[in-house]
Amino acid sequence: MTILLISSVILQFVAAIMAIRMIWITGGRTGWALVAAAVLGMALRRSIAFSWIFSGGTPHPLDPLFETVGLITSLLMVIGLYLIRPVLASIRESREAMRELNERLSLETEKQRLLIENIRTLKGLLPICAWCKSIRDDQGYWKKVEEYIRDNSEAEFTHGICPDCAEKVRASLDDIKRT
Numbered sequence: 001m002t003i004l005l006i007s008s009v010i011l012q013f014v015a016a017i018m019a020i021r022m023i024w025i026t027g028g029r030t031g032w033a034l035v036a037a038a039v040l041g042m043a044l045r046r047s048i049a050f051s052w053i054f055s056g057g058t059p060h061p062l063d064p065l066f067e068t069v070g071l072i073t074s075l076l077m078v079i080g081l082y083l084i085r086p087v088l089a090s091i092r093e094s095r096e097a098m099r100e101l102n103e104r105l106s107l108e109t110e111k112q113r114l115l116i117e118n119i120r121t122l123k124g125l126l127p128i129c130a131w132c133k134s135i136r137d138d139q140g141y142w143k144k145v146e147e148y149i150r151d152n153s154e155a156e157f158t159h160g161i162c163p164d165c166a167e168k169v170r171a172s173l174d175d176i177k178r179t
Contacts, residue, residue: 004064005046005049006050009043016040017036021085026091039077126148
């Protein structure tokens with residue numbers, strides 16, 4: 001009987017300590033503080049019964065079945081708190097990971113918004129010279145096509161010769177060689 005009572009008191013104090021430690025893991029201070037207080041109350045009740053045994057008397061007879069139920073309850077409480085700890089720790093880690101991901105997502109969203117804001121596109125009608133193919137800008141200045149597009153878009157130019165022009169250049173070079 002004494003061993004049951006001692007075991008029950010020890011397990012209840014362990015359960016109370018575990019409940020207090022859950023406050024740090026989950027952040028739910030009020031709930032875990034109430035659980036810890038309830039478990040400490042049960043431990044105190046058991047301690048009072050335990051002190052009556054060692055003081056030489058009991059105001060009521062100790063019932064072995066009652067004390068066994070108390071021990072089993074204390075054991076179940078310790079096991080339950082022990083088993084729930086990893087779940088609660090996982091929830092906390094998930095919450096922290098989600099917060100970090102949300103921060104990264106916000107940064108990426110802002111980065112994408114700035115990129116979209118900076119995309120330059122050519123729209124509307126472009127006044128172009130029929131003879132030299134220069135384009136008139138918004139200030140009224142005439143610029144070469146390459147310069148205008150480079151200044152008003154993200155495009156860059158490379159140069160080559162199309163087949164029709166290559167034929168004309170070849171013919172012109174042949175004419176120059178003959179003369």
